[in-house]
Amino acid sequence: MNPKLSRHIYGWLLVTPALILLIAFTHYPIVSTFINSLFSNGTVFKQSTFIGMESYQTMIDDPIFWKVIKNNLWFALGTIPTSIALAIIMALTVNKAFAGRAFVRMAFFTPTVLPMIAVANIWLFFYAPEIGLINNVLEFLGLEGKNWLGNTSTVLPAIMVMTVWKEAGFFMIFYLAGLQSISPELTEAAKLEGAGRWYYFRRVLFPLLLPTTLFVFMNAVLNSFKLVDHLFILTKGGPNNASNLLLYYIYENAFAFFDTNYAATLTVVLLVLLSVLALSQFFFLDKKVHYR
Amino acid sequence: MKKSIIKIASSAAIALSLSISSFSAMAETELTMYYPVAVGGKLTKYVDDIVDGFMKNNPDIKVNAIYAGNYNDARIKALAALKSGKPAQLSVMLSVDLLELIEQDAIIAVEDLLESDEDKKWLKSFYPSLMENATFDNKKWSIPFQRSTIVMYYNKEHFRKAGLDPETPPATWEELIAAGEKLTKDDKSQWGMMIPSTGYPYWMFGALTKQNDQVLMADGNKTFFDSQGAVDALQLWKDLSEKYQIMPKGTIEWGTLRQNFLDQKTSIMWHSTGNLSVVKNKASFDFGVAMLPAGKMRGTPTGGGNFYIFKNTTKDERQAALKLMKYMTSPKIAAEWSIKTGYMGVSPEAYETTELKEYVKAFPYAAIARDQLKYATAELATFQTGRVRKMLDDAIQATLTGEKSPKEALEAAQKSAEKVLKAYRK
Amino acid sequence: MRIDKFYSYIENFGAWILAILWVSPLLYAFWAAFHPAEYATSFELFVPLTLDNFKQALEQAPLLRYSLNTFILVSVLLLAQMIVSVLAAYAFARFEFFGHKVIFAFVLVQLMITPEILIIENYATLSELGLVDTITGIGLPYIASAFGIFLLRQTFKTTPIELEDAARLEGCGVMCTLWRVYIPLAKPTLLAYGLVSVSYHWNNFLWPLVVSNSVETRPLTVGLAIFGAPESGVDWSVISAATLFSVAPLLIAFLLFQRQFVQSFMHAGIK
Numbered sequence: 001m002n003p004k005l006s007r008h009i010y011g012w013l014l015v016t017p018a019l020i021l022l023i024a025f026t027h028y029p030i031v032s033t034f035i036n037s038l039f040s041n042g043t044v045f046k047q048s049t050f051i052g053m054e055s056y057q058t059m060i061d062d063p064i065f066w067k068v069i070k071n072n073l074w075f076a077l078g079t080i081p082t083s084i085a086l087a088i089i090m091a092l093t094v095n096k097a098f099a100g101r102a103f104v105r106m107a108f109f110t111p112t113v114l115p116m117i118a119v120a121n122i123w124l125f126f127y128a129p130e131i132g133l134i135n136n137v138l139e140f141l142g143l144e145g146k147n148w149l150g151n152t153s154t155v156l157p158a159i160m161v162m163t164v165w166k167e168a169g170f171f172m173i174f175y176l177a178g179l180q181s182i183s184p185e186l187t188e189a190a191k192l193e194g195a196g197r198w199y200y201f202r203r204v205l206f207p208l209l210l211p212t213t214l215f216v217f218m219n220a221v222l223n224s225f226k227l228v229d230h231l232f233i234l235t236k237g238g239p240n241n242a243s244n245l246l247l248y249y250i251y252e253n254a255f256a257f258f259d260t261n262y263a264a265t266l267t268v269v270l271l272v273l274l275s276v277l278a279l280s281q282f283f284f285l286d287k288k289v290h291y292r
Numbered sequence: 293m294k295k296s297i298i299k300i301a302s303s304a305a306i307a308l309s310l311s312i313s314s315f316s317a318m319a320e321t322e323l324t325m326y327y328p329v330a331v332g333g334k335l336t337k338y339v340d341d342i343v344d345g346f347m348k349n350n351p352d353i354k355v356n357a358i359y360a361g362n363y364n365d366a367r368i369k370a371l372a373a374l375k376s377g378k379p380a381q382l383s384v385m386l387s388v389d390l391l392e393l394i395e396q397d398a399i400i401a402v403e404d405l406l407e408s409d410e411d412k413k414w415l416k417s418f419y420p421s422l423m424e425n426a427t428f429d430n431k432k433w434s435i436p437f438q439r440s441t442i443v444m445y446y447n448k449e450h451f452r453k454a455g456l457d458p459e460t461p462p463a464t465w466e467e468l469i470a471a472g473e474k475l476t477k478d479d480k481s482q483w484g485m486m487i488p489s490t491g492y493p494y495w496m497f498g499a500l501t502k503q504n505d506q507v508l509m510a511d512g513n514k515t516f517f518d519s520q521g522a523v524d525a526l527q528l529w530k531d532l533s534e535k536y537q538i539m540p541k542g543t544i545e546w547g548t549l550r551q552n553f554l555d556q557k558t559s560i561m562w563h564s565t566g567n568l569s570v571v572k573n574k575a576s577f578d579f580g581v582a583m584l585p586a587g588k589m590r591g592t593p594t595g596g597g598n599f600y601i602f603k604n605t606t607k608d609e610r611q612a613a614l615k616l617m618k619y620m621t622s623p624k625i626a627a628e629w630s631i632k633t634g635y636m637g638v639s640p641e642a643y644e645t646t647e648l649k650e651y652v653k654a655f656p657y658a659a660i661a662r663d664q665l666k667y668a669t670a671e672l673a674t675f676q677t678g679r680v681r682k683m684l685d686d687a688i689q690a691t692l693t694g695e696k697s698p699k700e701a702l703e704a705a706q707k708s709a710e711k712v713l714k715a716y717r718k
Numbered sequence: 719m720r721i722d723k724f725y726s727y728i729e730n731f732g733a734w735i736l737a738i739l740w741v742s743p744l745l746y747a748f749w750a751a752f753h754p755a756e757y758a759t760s761f762e763l764f765v766p767l768t769l770d771n772f773k774q775a776l777e778q779a780p781l782l783r784y785s786l787n788t789f790i791l792v793s794v795l796l797l798a799q800m801i802v803s804v805l806a807a808y809a810f811a812r813f814e815f816f817g818h819k820v821i822f823a824f825v826l827v828q829l830m831i832t833p834e835i836l837i838i839e840n841y842a843t844l845s846e847l848g849l850v851d852t853i854t855g856i857g858l859p860y861i862a863s864a865f866g867i868f869l870l871r872q873t874f875k876t877t878p879i880e881l882e883d884a885a886r887l888e889g890c891g892v893m894c895t896l897w898r899v900y901i902p903l904a905k906p907t908l909l910a911y912g913l914v915s916v917s918y919h920w921n922n923f924l925w926p927l928v929v930s931n932s933v934e935t936r937p938l939t940v941g942l943a944i945f946g947a948p949e950s951g952v953d954w955s956v957i958s959a960a961t962l963f964s965v966a967p968l969l970i971a972f973l974l975f976q977r978q979f980v981q982s983f984m985h986a987g988i989k
Binding site: 046152235 | 364368371392395396397483489490491540541542543544545547548551552555557558676678679682685686687689690692693695715716
Binding site for chain 1: 726729730732733734736737738740741743744746747750758759801802803805806808809810813814815816818821824825827828829830831832833834835836837838839840842843858859861862864867892917920921923924927928938939940942943952954957958960961964965968969972973976979980
């Protein structure tokens with residue numbers, strides 16, 4: 001056989017298993033989500049019918065949808081920069097020798113191996129008014145505690161704190177790997193030239209870590225839309241949807257209200273959001289970063 | 293698909309072996325029952341014991357009980373199983389799931405399966421208020437089993453210290469507020485009372501509105517969220533923390549409330565009777581249980597789970613499921629179940645058994661839920677009940693967190709509910 | 719020089735404080751799990767230790783069965799992911815087959831749009847396949863992993879082409895070259911990917927929650943969620959015991975291998 005042709009065939013054969021699975025569980029469902037969002041929810045009393053853009057109109061009129069979107073943007077804004085900044089600080093800290101480094105590094109990383117759903121119960125105890133740990137510590141310090149999860153103003157920040165706690169250590173690992181590949185000579189050279197620490201970080205380290213930051217950033221963005229496990233235990237999206245996030249609202253609609261078509265409409269929004277983010281990364285950020 | 297082939301093959305094999313050995317043609321019926329148990333442990337064991345007892349009496353029926361998590365999980369799972377080809381024949385699900393299940397075309401009415409007079413008598417043997425949520429279109433669709441109401445738990449030692457009589461718990465709202473004011477400490481290290489407002493706020497609200505002589509819904513397609521009675525009830529709930537300051541502000545977590553009570557951070561809590569055995573085992577202090585106090589009248593919604601039979605079943609399976617339900621609700625078993633769990637005995641006959649009589653004599657609080665039944669009303673249940681319930685939940689939480697006034701919040705909820713339910717009226 | 723030292727003391731102190739804050743949930747879990755329930759919400763030194771909470775946790779939920787389910791899920795899934803990703807990555811790295819650029823773009827879509835985002839449609843697909851409530855069903859949507867394919871492709875691309883030519887001269891075919899040349903050189907990447915995959919799926923919740931119905935299929939996370947659902951009233955002692963029980967394997971593995979863990983990330987070029 002023509003060797004060139006056989007390369008083509010081999011290439012296709014090798015990607016086929018992955019391709020079939022990806023089509024089945026990513027591409028096909030994307031398409032069918034769009035289609036389903038154009039139909040009404042069928043029950044015994046009413047057949048499912050084509051309703052065009054009607055459920056999009058319903059969605060635009062749905063105050064909870066807007067609240068959930070707003071919450072999700074605040075959630076992203078509150079968790080992404082904080083967890084990245086903390087991850088960098090953590091990585092810089094444990095990248096040099098000091099007493100107890102092994103313990104500190106382990107401490108930073110442990111949240112990553114703990115299932116969100118399991119630790120949510122422990123955080124429930126931390127946040128509980130009256131009996132909870134945080135309020136008892138505050139009381140000990142002579143400060144007044146709060147009903148953290150029971151107030152619309154504190155519930156989302158409380159959820160964010162837990163998310164940052166969960167994510168920062170994971171991102172730290174990537175920065176640690178990034179830092180260790182930077183040659184020590186560079187640090188020495190900078191020191192000899194008398195560069196200040198902040199200057200050194202800003203002008204030397206941070207640019208070198210930019211690919212890491214990009215990778216971590218995309219992960220963090222994705223997680224801010226995907227991570228809803230703790231809501232199941234901590235708040236169920238309440239009080240009055242103050243901590244409800246888009247994916248949790250989708251779950252509620254599909255599996256608690258049995259309205260899969262409205263859930264599909266909401267999913268379309270999530271898909272569009274994620275695509276826009278992915279494309280903007282591709283076009284704007286990627287230009288600044290040199291990929292191998 | 294594979295499963296059903298195996299099933300057909302195995303039942304064929306059984307039938308074959310039976311005919312060969314020339315026994316009477318007694319084919320085995322296999323039942324799968326979904327059962328909602330949030331925390332496994334003892335409750336699972338009690339159900340297993342009952343099921344084992346049933347199988348001993350009925351060797352021709354085999355029952356697999358599947359413990360599916362909390363009520364919400366159980367309902368989702370049971371419905372999912374119908375679609376995915378691993379169907380169950382019966383399930384215990386929330387009594388308020390009825391209309392949703394009818395709408396999903398998932399169940400048949402139990403009443404339609406009853407033929408003999410004896411069967412019909414059985415259907416009438418339950419407490420009428422427990423049957424309210426089982427009724428649609430003048431037909432009884434489900435059978436009560438794991439049922440509860442809201443009761444008031446109180447700390448007798450706190451009552452003594454505050455100069456209140458621990459044997460006469462507050463019986464009216466005025467008394468409740470007066471007691472609460474005495475029980476609340478100035479530094480808030482001890483609160484007068486707590487009503488949970490996460491998880492199932494609509495349920496607690498059902499009690500407050502009923503006490504105000506107002507129901508929340510009718511026929512599954514009308515709600516009265518913005519009625520004066522409901523608005524006043526919500527105002528009272530808010531006032532408990534804002535005006536009288538005997539309850540913490542913001543929402544109160546359903547799941548941690550019991551711990552608050554056990555840690556003596558609150559003197560009174562309103563909670564499900566389902567907590568009775570745990571409180572009894574874990575309280576390090578003398579506690580009491582009472583009916584909820586009266587506004588214009590006493591009142592509580594019923595709650596908890598009923599048996600349902602799925603539509604996608606054979607005639608034999610339906611009859612076998614019926615047999616199982618009859619066994620599990622028979623006075624003796626119901627009494628045993630109530631003693632072990634704190635849930636209610638579902639029929640008056642259950643409370644006439646010697647076992648339950650003696651238990652109530654030794655632990656009178658076990659009968660509070662039953663005594664309260666005469667003031668009970670149905671739990672909020674409408675078409676698209678999950679969605680409508682959440683509208684009310686949101687309104688309650690918006691009020692308690694100070695985002696909206698009771699009137700504003702409830703009017704908004706009523707408007708959204710109206711939008712959904714309009715379609716279900718003829 | 720002295721001021722530098724002073725700074726580094728401050729920094730180390732800060733690092734310690736942050737570290738202690740970071741492990742505090744775990745420390746609390748240890749406290750609650752090993753002390754009687756009365757002390758779950760109050761702290762006193764020298765209260766008696768107990769293993770009773772573990773006993774209760776194991777009695778109340780089939781945690782061993784859940785662990786087994788999780789173990790089967792994680793290990794079989796990892797193996798399947800590796801096979802599928804290695805094959806596809808090899809194709810993208812070395813075979814300029816017709817349409818490879820477009821297909822690669824198609825693959826990358828899954829970096830952003832992961833299976834749990836398409837939960838409704840994927841659930842519908844699974845029930846059509848009759849795979850709801852099976853461990854296969856929990857794992858299936860994740861087998862083809864864009865992340866894995868992307869990572870391995872990067873690694874394979876850095877493999878010197880001369881090695882492949884040498885192997886071919888020795889009569890090695892396509893698969894043989896993959897097995898003898900590419901995979902050995904990609905070991906750190908495979909390890910790093912394996913660690914990410916294992917910790918991800920050990921902790922994954924939403925999708926398994928939707929797909930699994932019974933004790934025989936439920937992974938630990940779903941089991942724990944049912945167990946600790948606030949509906950039934952939270953019992954922190956028993957929940958903490960159950961939590962520790964279920965995270966122990968991963969935690970111990972991490973403690974033992976944390977050096978290799980970081981190093982494999984470095985070598986894998988995830989940065």
